[in-house]
Amino acid sequence: MSALLSRPEAAPASGHQQGTEPAPGGERQPANLAVAGAGALAVLLCSLSVHGVIEGWSWLPPLFFAVLVPLAATAGARRLKVPQPLVPVAGMAVLACTLTWLFASSASFLGFLPGPGTLARADALLSEARTVVLTEVTPVQPLPGILFLCCTGIGLVAVLTDTLAATLRMPATAGLGLFAVLMIPAVLKPESLGAGYFFLAAVGYLLLLAVGARREQHGSRTPRTWLARGTAVSASALALALLLPPVLPGFDGGAFPEGTRFNFFSGSTGLNPIVTLGNDLRQPQSAGRITYATSSVEPLYLRSTTLEDFSGSRWAPDVREEERREGVATMSGGTYPLPRGSRAETVVTRISSDTYSSPWLLAPYYPLGVTGAEGSWSWDPKTMTVLDGDSDGAARQDYQVLSAAAEFTPEQLAAIPEADSTSLDPVFTDLPADLPENIRDAAADAVGDAATPYAKAMAIQSYLRGPQFSYSLQAPVEGGYDGNGISVLSEFLERKAGYCVHFAAAMAVMARQEGIPSRMALGYAPGEGTGETPDGTGPDGEPLREFVVDSTDAHAWPELYFEGAGWVRFEPTPSRGSVPAYAQQQRTPGSAPLHDDDDPRVPDALATAPAVPQEEAPLAPETVLESDTGTTAWLVALLGTLAAAAAVLMPWAMRGRRAARRRKAAADDSRSGPVWDEIADLGIDYGYPGRTSDTPRTYARRLAAEGGFSPQAEEALTRIRVSFEEEAYAGAGRGGRRAAPTWADLETVEQELRSGTSLFGRLHARFLPPSLALRFRHD
Structure with a gap:
């Protein structure tokens, strides 16, 4: 469907289509070092929030080794073109060797290879950590068992983050591991996570997203429109996360509400002395x-x-x-x-x-x-x-x-x-x-x-x-x-x-x-x-x-x-x-x-x-006075209603903004590409997505047939398709080129799609447009 969804910036010489893997030696390096480095930095920034759960900073140097050494191994595995499923295996194996070197060198071969006594040493360390967790309050002392537990858990999160972001190229999903690290101080620290550590974690995650998105653009410059949009959304979300808690009832500190923070143990409330x-x-x-x-x-x-x-x-x-x-x-x-x-x-x-x-x-x-x-x-x-x-x-x-x-x-x-x-x-x-x-x-x-x-x-x-x-x-x-x-x-x-x-x-x-x-x-x-x-x-x-x-x-x-x-x-x-x-x-x-x-x-x-x-x-x-309770309940209900409305209207607003930019681009430059892009997205929204093998001509024919277009709508779609083909494949500026179709032609096609769809289908296309989830690209 690449010929349908992506108009070429220049005449393709090699036949490569968007979405295919570049040849070896191209701009995307097999090691994916930039994304791997951003992932490691994001994990370390999130890990700083552990300060206050563990006393002092003596836990940080071993944690650096537990994060950086395994990720260096995964980057090397990718550089050597190791089969993809074995890359995280290599990372976990090196993590095991690193932990052995840090905590059980005397019970290992050559000081870092796990030996017969390594598991016994690990069991003793975990037993020590369990005793500390059950009997101490935060911040706990940086005993070897606690350091071993911290390095093991965050090391595994680092390998998971690297696998998702650098190996599988899903940097947004990698945030799940980062969230897991943040939940440790959010649940255990009396003042919860705190604005400063939340900000550092957010910066790390946004950096990972930015580097991941840049790599997906084959190393090209990040488009200014994408950068502006990402910066606006990220800054707004970060500002709300930092500024909203102090003015909401029940939020006394940190990034989670004091007294109403999420409790992992709500189904099992064993009394760990003083701690809980x-x-x-x-x-x-x-x-x-x-x-x-x-x-x-x-x-x-x-x-x-x-x-x-x-x-x-x-x-x-x-x-x-x-x-x-x-x-x-x-x-x-x-x-x-x-x-x-x-x-x-x-x-x-x-x-x-x-x-x-x-x-x-x-x-x-x-x-x-x-x-x-x-x-x-x-x-x-x-x-x-x-x-x-x-x-x-x-x-x-x-x-x-x-x-x-x-x-x-x-x-x-x-x-x-x-x-x-x-x-x-x-x-x-x-x-x-x-x-x-x-x-x-x-x-x-x-x-x-x-x-x-x-x-x-x-x-x-x-x-x-x-x-x-x-x-x-x-x-x-x-x-x-x-x-x-x-x-x-x-x-x-x-x-x-x-x-x-x-x-x-x-x-x-x-x-x-x-x-x-x-x-x-x-x-x-x-x-x-x-x-x-x-x-x-x-x-x-x-x-x-x-x-x-x-x-x-x-x-x-x-x-x-x-x-x-x-x-x-x-x-x-x-x-x-x-x-x-x-x-x-x-x-x-x-x-x-x-x-x-x-x-x-x-x-x-x-x-x-x-x-x-x-x-x-x-x-x-x-x-708590009754009037305060009533005010709080009313405010919470109002905020909940506004949040629900925002959740419903945000996809509609984003889709409308995309269509408006395309309309402006088509009017300013007299180009048909933005109009054809909007046709492709409308087809996705109303249940007529393109296929990988589609060309603009075959897709237009199938869309008109399956949508039951009237002659007027079919003529409008044909004008848009022919103009796009001439622009994309004949080259801009050649003589005899047809005039670009008007936006009115597109509105005719959209009206035909809307009239041939059920009420539920129209609501789904308007407020939850599938094209937002399936195709995020620069316009």
Whole structure:
């Protein structure tokens, strides 16, 4: 169809037609070095956004090798005319050798060829990376396992991008790999991707498109019309992507909306400690439904794991593999230590979920035994956490936990003296030597003249639940302290706004500063009752009551150690969870008001709050006023309508613009080529595409016959065809050349095509013209 669709710029001497491969040694080099180089640069520019997911820049040099060396191999393979399917194979083979040299040279032949020990080394590195992903927050430390995972993933993306852009010559499709790289920081970084990194990635992709398009033009200069059009579209899209998010509701930073960013794990919401807790809470919709039926009179906290090492710059659970014990059917000998005069209630809890997936098993504290859970579970006698050492935990679980719920009174806890420092592992009492001064001052101010461990704990809890602190999911993100570590905690105590992770960590560290052993628990707050009474009974024949929790109930709380009583839960986070009876603050006349326990995310919570004077009633930071909700919904609906209209009208506008340029070119230069091009596109739009073997004459005859043209329309088509043939093959400027056909002839043909097509066909040709997708060429 090349004779039909492309008019020759000059008389063809060699018989080559547009779309055929040039001869070897022509302008398009077999190695396609320009496109390969643009692809490598695009991948590296996108990879810069990984900064902030991995700490520092030490990951960048090995990544350069993992990207550039394999792409040099693919370019060499193309230069040597290796069969096309083997080019990406060569790239992946060289990538494997490069990774071996970087991370497993001691277990390889000649330092770079994979050997028997290479796979074992790779497995160890991936295991290390898995542990880091599960237990650390971003930015993670640049450990060898993380660097290996980063170089392997982005190296494979580089080979994929090179295959699509340089080997298969589909540079636009190569953007899929670049998008995959960008999704890493978009999902994992608290502030999302960021405008700067998005801009660099966009520049890399546009450069790849430009170089790819230039190569498809056989190395000729890029037409000014194409360059202007591409620049306008690209600049408009980039400007909208950078300027629109700040003015739209829900977009607080980055290239993706904070709190509404795409979540890969919406179907499987395993609680990776701290890493996903803030994102889970900021999800606009709940996910990961978990139900539990319990014989307990009160709803339960479901604990996943604990954090106790606060000495480093970041906090994570300690697996303590050497101390774990196998077999969870009976734990701790089935007993629970209690202070004198107190008692413990034995509780049966059945937990079920189709979506929760985590190596840590949810269980009420203090677990005495677990039955029915699928996995290779072990338990830690120091923390009573249950861990699956072989996998991330099955998503579908239905198991039963027997636990002991201790009942304390304020008087019993108040009578307990300070714990013996030698009775516990130092990990529960250690603090960094360089503890920030504002943390020490906050602890001293909160405790005041309290003397006993219980009095100090209550004073710290009251301080954090006081009116000077506020619960906020967005303040830590906006302030840049959404994470964990001593520096984050110091910033939180200055800003006095955060969510459960910050409040729980603050109480745990301040308690240690005052001599009370502590740790931070992670899991789920009690959730809501469903009103159902599933089959089964408790230890004394009492019925089970069902509750449900989801991602919005993800929670963190401190546990403090009291000699003889064990680990005791407190609740310093205002407006979240429930304060135990033994930890409830008694209000006295004239005392400062404390935060109530209502959840600020639930609109009805304010209606049930204790009455306070109107002028003193604080507005919860997370409360959304009804008028704001209505305005936001209206604005979102309007923007959605405009976006849909733009999507429908854009192809129509682009097609109309192309026709207008052709009409102007035909009028200015008295040429028939633009008119014939428009005929060819109209045939495609209305379902009469040309064939590869068509000449203008055969196509015109078939179009008139299949379209059922009237004599008038057939004469107009003939005039256009004859004039185009004379111009294309007889040469411009020769004597006796016919006058160029008028645009009115084309409109006659278009009207004939339109009248012979159904309504659906006419709408399709107008608003989704196939010629746009099938034929992008310069005019």
